[in-house]
Amino acid sequence: MPKTKKIKKTKKAKKLKKTKVKPVLKLAEKKLNNSGAEEKPEIKKVKKQPTEKRIYNLKDFVVYPKHGVGKITSIEKATIGDIDIQFYKILVEKEKLTLTVPINQQSKLRPIASINQINKCISILKTKPKIKRTMWSRRAQEYDQKINSGKIYELAEVVKDLNKNSDIIADQSYSERQLFEKAYDRLKSEFEAVLKVSPEDVQKKMDKALGRTKISEEAQ
Numbered sequence: 001m002p003k004t005k006k007i008k009k010t011k012k013a014k015k016l017k018k019t020k021v022k023p024v025l026k027l028a029e030k031k032l033n034n035s036g037a038e039e040k041p042e043i044k045k046v047k048k049q050p051t052e053k054r055i056y057n058l059k060d061f062v063v064y065p066k067h068g069v070g071k072i073t074s075i076e077k078a079t080i081g082d083i084d085i086q087f088y089k090i091l092v093e094k095e096k097l098t099l100t101v102p103i104n105q106q107s108k109l110r111p112i113a114s115i116n117q118i119n120k121c122i123s124i125l126k127t128k129p130k131i132k133r134t135m136w137s138r139r140a141q142e143y144d145q146k147i148n149s150g151k152i153y154e155l156a157e158v159v160k161d162l163n164k165n166s167d168i169i170a171d172q173s174y175s176e177r178q179l180f181e182k183a184y185d186r187l188k189s190e191f192e193a194v195l196k197v198s199p200e201d202v203q204k205k206m207d208k209a210l211g212r213t214k215i216s217e218e219a220q
Contacts, residue, residue: 054106056088061112061193064099065150067092069112069189075103094189112193113152121156121187125209129161136173143179152190158183163210 056062060072070090077086090099101109132139143162146154162180164172191202
């Protein structure tokens with residue numbers, strides 16, 4: 001009796017296996033028939049990512065972070081090896097310096113600020129200076145990085161933070177005065193390029209925001 005029971009179980013198991021396998025095979029066959037041997041996987045060509053390149057024109061003002069505002073005096077071409085390179089010639093008048101910047105390597109360049117950005121800078125200059133209680137050497141490094149960042153708001157912050165409302169030399173250390181003048185002149189030159197007014201008018205506007213009007217009046 002036990003032998004016959006075992007035989008019956010194996011037969012049932014075989015029947016179940018057969019019923020389960022058949023529909024799976026049929027589905028696989030249908031998929032193959034529907035897809036067909038003619039269908040081939042599509043090979044899509046990967047397009048090269050376009051380089052983010054801004055086109056500047058002759059006589060446009062631009063900002064180069066380490067040197068400030070410059071004017072494009074010419075757009076020239078040169079062949080180095082087998083490669084044709086197009087580049088901008090930028091005159092930084094304040095530093096009497098001419099920069100050569102390849103058009104495809106102009107990530108550091110930025111256009112001059114908008115009127116709205118200038119107005120925001122004026123608002124920054126009107127706020128109270130924030131002076132950290134860290135060592136001057138560390139603060140000086142931070143100010144220098146902000147000046148050379150090329151970001152106009154950071155430049156305005158340096159001018160505001162280093163402004164002493166005074167022209168008395170004793171009120172500022174030599175390095176403080178140097179950084180203030182550097183940031184002030186950079187910001188002033190961008191104001192001049194955007195507002196298209198005389199350097200004197202720009203200075204009055206900046207000094208008024210900084211509360212330095214009394215100093216400039218006394219100097220006159």
